[in-house]
Amino acid sequence: MTAQTIEQETPVIEEPGKRFPWGKVISYAVLVIFSILYIGPLFMLVNASFKTLADFFKDPISPVSSINFDNYSSAWERANFSRYMLNSLVYTVAATTIFVVTSVFVAFPIARGLVKGAGALLTLYVVALFLPPALIPQFQLILNLGLYNTRIGYIFLFVVNPIGMIILVNYIKSIPRELDESAAVDGCGYFRFVWSVILPLIRPAVATVTVLHAIGIWNEIILPTIYLTSEDFYPITRGLIVFEGQYGSDWPGLAAAVLMLMLPMLVLFIVLQRFIIGGLTSGAVKG
Amino acid sequence: MAIELVKKDYLFGRGWKSWTPILLLLPGFGLYLIIAVGPSLATAVYSFTDATGIKGAPVNWIGFDNYDEFLFRGLASRDNIAALQRTLIFSVLVTGIQFSLGLALALLLNQKLKGKIFFRTLFFLPVILGAVIQGLMWKLFLLPNGGPVSEIFGLFGIESEFLGGQPTEAFLWVIAVQIWANVGITMVIFLAGMATIDEDLYEAARIDGAGGWDLFKSITWPQLTPAINTNFLLNIIGSLQAWQLFLVLIGYRPGTQVLGYEIFAQGFGQTGGVSAAFRQGFAAAASVVLFFIVLVLGLSANWFVTRRERKYLG
Numbered sequence: 001m002t003a004q005t006i007e008q009e010t011p012v013i014e015e016p017g018k019r020f021p022w023g024k025v026i027s028y029a030v031l032v033i034f035s036i037l038y039i040g041p042l043f044m045l046v047n048a049s050f051k052t053l054a055d056f057f058k059d060p061i062s063p064v065s066s067i068n069f070d071n072y073s074s075a076w077e078r079a080n081f082s083r084y085m086l087n088s089l090v091y092t093v094a095a096t097t098i099f100v101v102t103s104v105f106v107a108f109p110i111a112r113g114l115v116k117g118a119g120a121l122l123t124l125y126v127v128a129l130f131l132p133p134a135l136i137p138q139f140q141l142i143l144n145l146g147l148y149n150t151r152i153g154y155i156f157l158f159v160v161n162p163i164g165m166i167i168l169v170n171y172i173k174s175i176p177r178e179l180d181e182s183a184a185v186d187g188c189g190y191f192r193f194v195w196s197v198i199l200p201l202i203r204p205a206v207a208t209v210t211v212l213h214a215i216g217i218w219n220e221i222i223l224p225t226i227y228l229t230s231e232d233f234y235p236i237t238r239g240l241i242v243f244e245g246q247y248g249s250d251w252p253g254l255a256a257a258v259l260m261l262m263l264p265m266l267v268l269f270i271v272l273q274r275f276i277i278g279g280l281t282s283g284a285v286k287g
Numbered sequence: 288m289a290i291e292l293v294k295k296d297y298l299f300g301r302g303w304k305s306w307t308p309i310l311l312l313l314p315g316f317g318l319y320l321i322i323a324v325g326p327s328l329a330t331a332v333y334s335f336t337d338a339t340g341i342k343g344a345p346v347n348w349i350g351f352d353n354y355d356e357f358l359f360r361g362l363a364s365r366d367n368i369a370a371l372q373r374t375l376i377f378s379v380l381v382t383g384i385q386f387s388l389g390l391a392l393a394l395l396l397n398q399k400l401k402g403k404i405f406f407r408t409l410f411f412l413p414v415i416l417g418a419v420i421q422g423l424m425w426k427l428f429l430l431p432n433g434g435p436v437s438e439i440f441g442l443f444g445i446e447s448e449f450l451g452g453q454p455t456e457a458f459l460w461v462i463a464v465q466i467w468a469n470v471g472i473t474m475v476i477f478l479a480g481m482a483t484i485d486e487d488l489y490e491a492a493r494i495d496g497a498g499g500w501d502l503f504k505s506i507t508w509p510q511l512t513p514a515i516n517t518n519f520l521l522n523i524i525g526s527l528q529a530w531q532l533f534l535v536l537i538g539y540r541p542g543t544q545v546l547g548y549e550i551f552a553q554g555f556g557q558t559g560g561v562s563a564a565f566r567q568g569f570a571a572a573a574s575v576v577l578f579f580i581v582l583v584l585g586l587s588a589n590w591f592v593t594r595r596e597r598k599y600l601g
Binding site: 125129156159162244258265277 | 293322329332338342406423435472554582
């Protein structure tokens with residue numbers, strides 16, 4: 001397989017029609033077969049969401065003949081999904097904003113070496129990637145601060161992100177230092193310089209970091225299980241799991257709920273694909 | 288004493304003005320210390336105590352008791368060792384398969400093919416959907432009676448309960464879903480690496496009469512070193528710590544859980560809340576054990592990739 005693959009990377013110039021492109025045909029075949037593993041579960045989900053419960057139990061996989069949205073409206077009513085969705089949105093927006101704003105002012109002096117020990121500070125962020133999540137002491141901290149089962153406490157857990165910090169630092173390093181000098185000569189203050197000169201210049205990195213961090217919060221399931229016991233505070237992930245626990249055998253309803261809650265992420269992903277993939281691969285290939 | 292915190296060549300003002308960067312750095316860095324670094328280090332301290340999950344309960348210093356119990360004492364310790372072994376098996380299988388599959392997909396999609404953006408997007412999609420949606424999708428897809436996979440297996444005369452079956456079987460399905468969900472990251476990192484390889488290298492080698500396999504062995508593989516290292520380390524560390532899919536797909540079932548899940552179950556019960564029955568000291572000790580495994584395997588992997596890097600990149 002590999003052999004054909006490489007050969008096709010830049011086709012050798014040859015007389016047209018000389019050879020049947022076996023490499024390409026086999027590549028397509030493998031890709032299409034593999035795609036079934038990705039389209040299949042999605043199709044099953046959509047299909048099930050249009051079935052009545054009786055139809056589903058009779059035959060879960062036959063394609064539906066008519067589309068009706070009853071499962072969607074009833075799932076939406078049975079669980080408090082609009083509340084969950086709003087909660088997720090509040091947590092994600094609040095924590096991401098705090099994280100990005102505070103991080104820019106940490107990343108800039110580290111990238112420029114403005115403060116003594118900037119290298120050590122950066123190391124402290126890199127080391128964190130290897131440490132196990134500090135679940136237990138974090139829990140004790142939140143508990144003793146009286147922030148257990150509160151919105152503030154939950155947001156507090158998400159206001160740092162070492163990978164995001166490293167991406168920001170690396171990007172700022174690519175901004176020429178001459179800019180700092182000319183701004184300083186013009187009498188621009190530090191805060192104004194970072195906020196209104198640097199921040200717009202590092203927009204691509206900020207976008208990447210924002211999206212990565214937001215996705216992490218939106219999809220989190222362990223921390224809401226640990227920290228949020230009131231149903232009023234559930235984000236959608238926890239809401240879905242609880243809904244599954246209650247209506248586990250009602251697959252059509254569950255499928256409709258999953259799809260409704262998946263939609264925002266799907267749209268966001270398609271719009272912001274470039275930043276997401278760019279962020280995940282930045283720094284990964286430079287060595 | 289701390290006056291020297293800002294470097295001498297600081298541009299934006301003298302005197303008190305030179306303190307601005309420090310003051311603005313403090314909120315972000317302070318939060319990082321309080322939420323991430325501090326608790327990480329404190330895990331070691333808690334592992335020597337009998338802390339529970341309620342506020343204000345007395346916490347006693349109990350030395351190495353938690354470790355002793357976790358590793359050596361009776362039946363429970365045998366379960367813990369089994370969970371530990373399962374963590375390693377999970378990590379080795381996930382790393383090995385995800386790495387190879389990600390590389391194969393990247394090689395396929397690095398050709399001039401119509402629709403390659405579509406395939407790339409499709410394979411990457413689960414990454415952004417998160418464990419809950421990934422898990423629920425596969426729970427439905429793996430429905431034992433009349434589900435699609437069950438029907439296909441039926442054609443070959445295989446009957447299976449999938450996630451509800453024997454512990455080993457359920458465990459293997461979680462591995463499959465874990466790889467399915469994350470192979471997209473491995474793939475895009477490889478693709479980004481391939482994009483940096485100079486096309487002229489292939490051209491020159493082809494003129495010398497090199498075939499496909501030669502090109503892969505002597506150009507793609509060595510040139511891909513940074514991406515290979517990143518993927519290898521990310522996969523090992525990630526898979527040792529991953530257990531969210533166990534939670535969504537099969538829940539806490541004897542004979543299936545990995546160390547991460549064990550820590551959660553001991554420290555927080557299985558459903559969350561606040562309780563005196565939570566054994567947080569014990570869970571902290573288990574976290575420290577997991578940390579050492581990540582450290583040892585991470586460092587060995589790192590030693591291995593650095594040696595490889597020296598060989599290929601000088």
